[in-house]
Amino acid sequence: MSHDAFTRRLFLERSLTLASLAATVPCFIERSALGMLGNPLLSSQPGVPDDRILVIVQLGGGNDGLNTVVPYGSPDYFNARPQIALRAPGSAAQNGQQPALELANAQGIGLHPNLTGFKELYDGGLLSIVQGVGYPNPNRSHFTSMDVWHTGRLDAKGSGWIGRYFDNICNGTPVPEGAVAIGRTAPLAMQGDIQKPIAFENPSLFRWLGEDLHGAMKDPYDAINRAGAVGGAAAGTQREFLMRTALDAQVASERIRAAVAKQPLVPYPQHGLANQLKTIGAMIRAEMPTRVYYASIGGFDTHGGQLGPHGNLMRQLGDSVLAFQNDLKAQGNDGRVVTMVFSEFGRRVRQNASGGTDHGTAAPVFLVGPALKGGVFGNHPSLTDLDQGDLKYGVDFRSVYASLLEDWMKAPSEKILRGRFEKPELIVARSKA
Secondary structure (H helix, E strand, O other): OOHHHHHHHHHHHHHHHHHOOOOOOOHHHHHHHHHHOOOOOOOOOOOOOOOOEEEEEEEOOOOOHHHOEEOOOOHHHHHHOOOOOOEOOOOOOEOOEOEOEEOOOOOOOEEOOOOHHHHHHHHOOOEEEEEEEEOOOOOOOHHHHHHHHHHOOOOOOOOOHHHHHHHHHOOOOOOOOOEEEEOOOOOHHHOOOOOOOEEEOOHHHOOOOHHHHOHHHHOHHHHHHHEEEOEEOOOOOHHHHHHHHHHHHHHHHHHHHHHHOOOOOOOOOOOHHHHHHHHHHHHHHOOOOOOEEEEEEOOOOOOOOOHHHHHHHHHHHHHHHHHHHHHHHHHOOHHHEEEEEEEOOOEOOOOOOOOOOOEOOOEEEEEEOOOEOOEEEOOOOOOOOOEOOEOOOOEEHHHHHHHHHHHHOOOOHHHHHOOOOOOOOOEOOOOOO
């Protein structure tokens, strides 16, 4: 590419970025856009860490927390699960029941044997395990319980908790690239009253179609003019809104496709969740202004023959998150990112007649990153003091949200969650963010 062609292309990219900025755009997005222009005078607004990122991984179907964080020190665990209980560390495998991975400073509990990736993160001080996470009067419906987690409300109504985060920090202005979900549709958690996230399954299909639909849009100079950067649509008109939305879509699609076209710095496993996290890693490496990313993996509704399928999912989960964390470290971005892994509920304590488990309640939540304290938080729920055969929660999930919002994203959790929740001290000041 010639110098002139490069200069023209750079000018167009930067001009499109500025053209899509509204006067009320939140400061951290404006600074990200201006940063693309090479402005050396930019600095963060005091108290607002505009370079911190939250990545959420959803385990759809209700993950069996008891076979994920294994209470091998309790005889009640083995009594309740004669066919599917995992063995104690150091024991011989028997009938497909493998020994759990031992955790330092965590007496009587271990990890699923296929979570070697999580074990490596734990040993490196990069994994926090929050035990017994749930909510009062738990709902055992997949859809309702997931809506409870997504909205952060026990009535499962209203906008999503991440959407409200953006609604509260963005001065009433939607952030075009503030939240990105990898999937066909964006989850409810990311839907705000104002904020609307980006969602796509395949980055190659996420492309701006304006140039196909309107010949004049083929020339970016014309696009800039129509957006009002060089005169054109009057401010506040419907035309200006539509043109600004079109330019936001064009900028987002071009930047995302350019980001994921690069090869990652570390190898990833070849399956769905790993591919999602690889895409997210590429967008973080490309310095997208996105603050929240969302990935998901299904198949956790293990009503029958649980050992094999659940074990495969555990391997995919652990290996994918480890590769993602290694990628972030290779980029130098690991200190900017915290990853949360959750499921809508756990499984019942007692196995069923089909060698599986039915819908339950409380389960562990995992947090990953160098900004965390690392280790095990909370007590493992009792296996005998049960709620209709299910575990009683010890940590309200909104307390985990409050910790992430207050201590990581530096956002007003009480306003976003519409209530005050005692938060565990999960975040430490080790990050450069």
